[in-house]
Amino acid sequence: MKKIIYxxxxxxxxxxxxxxxxxxxxxxxPKKPIQKTxxxxxxxxxxxxxEATPDGVKxxxxxxxxxxxxxxxxxxxISKYTHxxxxxxxxxxxxxxxPGSLLGFGVMARIDGEDYILRFEPEKSQLQQLYSLKVNxxxxxxxxxxxxxxxxxxxxxxxxxxxxxxxxxxxxxxxxGGC
Numbered sequence: 520m521k522k523i524i525y526x527x528x529x530x531x532x533x534x535x536x537x538x539x540x541x542x543x544x545x546x547x548x549p550k551k552p553i554q555k556t557x558x559x560x561x562x563x564x565x566x567x568x569x570e571a572t573p574d575g576v577k578x579x580x581x582x583x584x585x586x587x588x589x590x591x592x593x594x595x596x597i598s599k600y601t602h603x604x605x606x607x608x609x610x611x612x613x614x615x616x617x618p619g620s621l622l623g624f625g626v627m628a629r630i631d632g633e634d635y636i637l638r639f640e641p642e643k644s645q646l647q648q649l650y651s652l653k654v655n656x657x658x659x660x661x662x663x664x665x666x667x668x669x670x671x672x673x674x675x676x677x678x679x680x681x682x683x684x685x686x687x688x689x690x691x692x693x694x695x696g697g698c
Contacts, residue, residue: 581669593633594665594674601662601676609637611656617671626652627673628660635665636675639689648688649681658683 557565569575581587600607613627616636624646625638637660641649652658661680668675681689 578669586672587669590667590672590674593635594667596633597630597635597665597674597676601665604661604663604679607660607662609635609658609660611652611654611658614652614654617673620671622675624649625678628658628676630660634673636671636673637678638675639678639681640691641689642692645689645692651688652683656683658688 570579582591597607607630609628609630611626612629612634616622616625616627616638620636622636622638624641625636628635628637639645639649659682660676660678662676663679664677666675666677678689679691680687
């Protein structure tokens, strides 16, 4: 009986040993190579090179124009709120974005007397709550960033959190797999 048990167990041990020794830990190499951070001098050199391109010249001209100065001043006005991720009180002024905008879902809002484009990246489940917004609704808004582009006459706020009447309407869902 012992011989039969040993005869069955020995091949089982040998096969399992071979299986475990042939297992390889597969580390997938990242598809995008990790870029090293650029030094300040390298960044300045790249910026100078870009500013010499037609797009760079057009952007610099826009920055110096009255419209560009107005947009940059509006962005600077709320930069403290976005940097600290604190509440901003806003009034919805329009439920649609300017004609020709390619920003996805968003509304126009007024914060401290300045107009802003408020854009969202909502999940389908969050759309219904955002569609409930009406013109002249007062909302509490939080954002991590404000941007601008020569195409738009207003600074663009990327909404991370919106609340109306102490009820959360929108909270940005972090992307899967990272940032």
